[in-house]
Amino acid sequence: MTTPERVGNEARPQLxxxxxxxxxxxxxxxxxxxxxxxxxxLGAYALRGKILFPPEVCDELERGAASQTDADVRWVRxxxxxxxxxxxxxxxxxxxxxVPELLDVNNPNEQADPYVLAVALDLQIGGFxxxxxxxxxxxxxxxxxxxxxxxxxxxxxxxxxxxMRGEGLLEPSF
Numbered sequence: 001m002t003t004p005e006r007v008g009n010e011a012r013p014q015l016x017x018x019x020x021x022x023x024x025x026x027x028x029x030x031x032x033x034x035x036x037x038x039x040x041x042l043g044a045y046a047l048r049g050k051i052l053f054p055p056e057v058c059d060e061l062e063r064g065a066a067s068q069t070d071a072d073v074r075w076v077r078x079x080x081x082x083x084x085x086x087x088x089x090x091x092x093x094x095x096x097x098x099v100p101e102l103l104d105v106n107n108p109n110e111q112a113d114p115y116v117l118a119v120a121l122d123l124q125i126g127g128f129x130x131x132x133x134x135x136x137x138x139x140x141x142x143x144x145x146x147x148x149x150x151x152x153x154x155x156x157x158x159x160x161x162x163x164m165r166g167e168g169l170l171e172p173s174f
Contacts (some may be wrong), residue, residue: 012130014026014128016050017054018132019117019133019136020056022133022135022159037170041164045148053084054087054112054115055084057112058080061073091122092115099117113146117132120132120150132155133162133163134146134150
């Protein structure tokens, strides 16, 4: 795992923290024929240290994969060393204290959402401009979405297609 570096007088660098919900939707949004191209484009961000994820994202993808060769699982494994960032326990506690509804009480597995938000919070506190890429946007009953929870912390978020469009990357052909 590498740590993003800051240089004295430069503008705050833009970093992205990606959620498993967005990685899982690549095939649905872009189609099987284009998913490798999308992950290749994301790989360029990974190689520059511009996109990060907590280990819990990889765990969620591996649990939900139809196959361990799914493109999203392959991508996180390939970029794990450079992009994986462990959230500080202090900020995980802070997130869960402020938005305990981020956890799905009916899900017995470790959930990535609090860790995604805590990593973003860690980076923001460290002086980085950070935005969460998530397609978890719908609140369901008492369960809050990652988008809502990040708004409570005043951390920007964008769905995957918004990220791709905003960065001038591959547009889906609908």
